Amino acid sequence: MAETIQLEVTRYSPENDAAPAFQRFEVPYRKDWVVLDALNYIKDRLDGSLSFRWSCRMGICGSCGMMVNGEPKLTCATFLSHYAPGVVRVEPLRYFPVVRDLVIEMTDFMVKLRQVKPWIIRKEEKSIADGEYLQTPQQLDAYKQFSMCINCMLCYAACPVYGLDPLFAGPAAIALAQRYNKDSRDQGAKERMDILSQHEGIWGCTFVGECTEACPKHVDPAGAIQQYKLTAAKEWFKSLLMPWGTK
Amino acid sequence: MTPHATKGAAQYTTHHPRWYRTRVSTYWWLWKWCYLKFVLRELSSIFVAYFVVITLLQIHSLSRGPEAYARFEERMRSPLMIALNAISFLFVVFHTITWFNLAPRAIDARLAGKRVPGILIAGSNYVAWLVISAAVAWFILR
Numbered sequence: 001m002a003e004t005i006q007l008e009v010t011r012y013s014p015e016n017d018a019a020p021a022f023q024r025f026e027v028p029y030r031k032d033w034v035v036l037d038a039l040n041y042i043k044d045r046l047d048g049s050l051s052f053r054w055s056c057r058m059g060i061c062g063s064c065g066m067m068v069n070g071e072p073k074l075t076c077a078t079f080l081s082h083y084a085p086g087v088v089r090v091e092p093l094r095y096f097p098v099v100r101d102l103v104i105e106m107t108d109f110m111v112k113l114r115q116v117k118p119w120i121i122r123k124e125e126k127s128i129a130d131g132e133y134l135q136t137p138q139q140l141d142a143y144k145q146f147s148m149c150i151n152c153m154l155c156y157a158a159c160p161v162y163g164l165d166p167l168f169a170g171p172a173a174i175a176l177a178q179r180y181n182k183d184s185r186d187q188g189a190k191e192r193m194d195i196l197s198q199h200e201g202i203w204g205c206t207f208v209g210e211c212t213e214a215c216p217k218h219v220d221p222a223g224a225i226q227q228y229k230l231t232a233a234k235e236w237f238k239s240l241l242m243p244w245g246t247k
Numbered sequence: 248m249t250p251h252a253t254k255g256a257a258q259y260t261t262h263h264p265r266w267y268r269t270r271v272s273t274y275w276w277l278w279k280w281c282y283l284k285f286v287l288r289e290l291s292s293i294f295v296a297y298f299v300v301i302t303l304l305q306i307h308s309l310s311r312g313p314e315a316y317a318r319f320e321e322r323m324r325s326p327l328m329i330a331l332n333a334i335s336f337l338f339v340v341f342h343t344i345t346w347f348n349l350a351p352r353a354i355d356a357r358l359a360g361k362r363v364p365g366i367l368i369a370g371s372n373y374v375a376w377l378v379i380s381a382a383v384a385w386f387i388l389r
Contacts, residue, residue, distance in 0.1 A: 015265070017267075019267060094269070095269075098266060138361075160276070160282060163275065206289065207285075208282065208285045209352075223355075226352055
């Protein structure tokens with residue numbers, strides 16, 4: 001008989017259940033299978049009602065983030081072999097409301113993302129005839145790391161501050177704000193600072209640092225937030241010493 | 248208004264009637280060693296503040312003459328104060344090391360367009376710590 005592995009998966013049917021509960025499934029164990037393969041096996045062969053999000057299966061779309069044995073992971077990049085022969089526990093991303101089974105509600109993140117204006121802001125747009133906005137490799141290097149974010153929200157599930165204070169802007173949104181602040185083509189740092197220098201912005205972060213550990217793209221949101229704090233502090237001192245210079 | 252008032256139905260809230268929200272446990276910081284380490288680091292600030300107060304009291308008693316300073320030293324010799332200071336010292340060392348190690352993440356220093364390696368930023372903090380400690384030790388013990 002082929003080798004198998006057990007999965008303990010959160011089930012929650014909003015119409016019927018007062019609270020989520022675990023359901024156990026036995027799936028074939030293959031060394032080249034990731035947790036997402038096992039979930040798809042369950043959906044295809046064992047229980048078609050299991051709900052979860054996924055898309056690209058290659059760590060780019062950021063859809064398949066879930067808690068695997070208590071850690072936020074992209075299930076498309078988390079191998080069953082890492083947990084074999086033990087039971088693999090799959091839960092919806094922590095700190096987000098659960099819509100059904102492993103599907104979380106992400107509107108809060110989407111709202112926060114839009115608030116930090118993650119796009120290039122120009123005081124005056126160049127005309128098309130003036131050509132592209134050129135950038136040196138060094139200028140690209142200044143923000144490239146932060147631009148690798150895939151909005152998978154694993155960092156939110158790793159952040160106890162977000163869990164305790166849902167108003168906190170959160171790691172990915174701040175890292176993405178920093179991505180545009182550090183872009184030589186952008187002129188919107190002041191606008192973003194006004195939003196993120198509030199209590200629920202950068203100052204909500206207490207540097208637990210787990211967002212960086214959880215990030216599958218090595219973005220280092222914790223570093224981005226601390227660097228942002230340093231900039232905010234410098235700006236505050238500048239405005240104190242030279243109040244006429246900030247206008 | 249509950250669309251599906253079935254038996255054992257979820258608690259309905261005004262805006263999002265059917266989402267399930269998990270409460271964060273009061274003991275979330277015991278889930279993982281890194282969370283506990285974080286809480287201990289935050290807690291260590293109290294001991295840093297305590298050391299500042301003790302140093303201020305020491306300077307204050309020094310300014311009031313040798314007798315006052317002798318009384319201060321006498322108070323510091325009690326087993327309770329020694330135990331408290333030993334614990335505080337451990338926390339302050341923990342605080343210092345954890346923050347020095349985190350410093351490279353918070354500082355995006357660049358030289359000739361390249362980011363300065365973290366070890367240089369953390370290392371310069373440690374060197375400064377050693378040099379200043381050695382200078383203070385030399386001043387007191389000479």
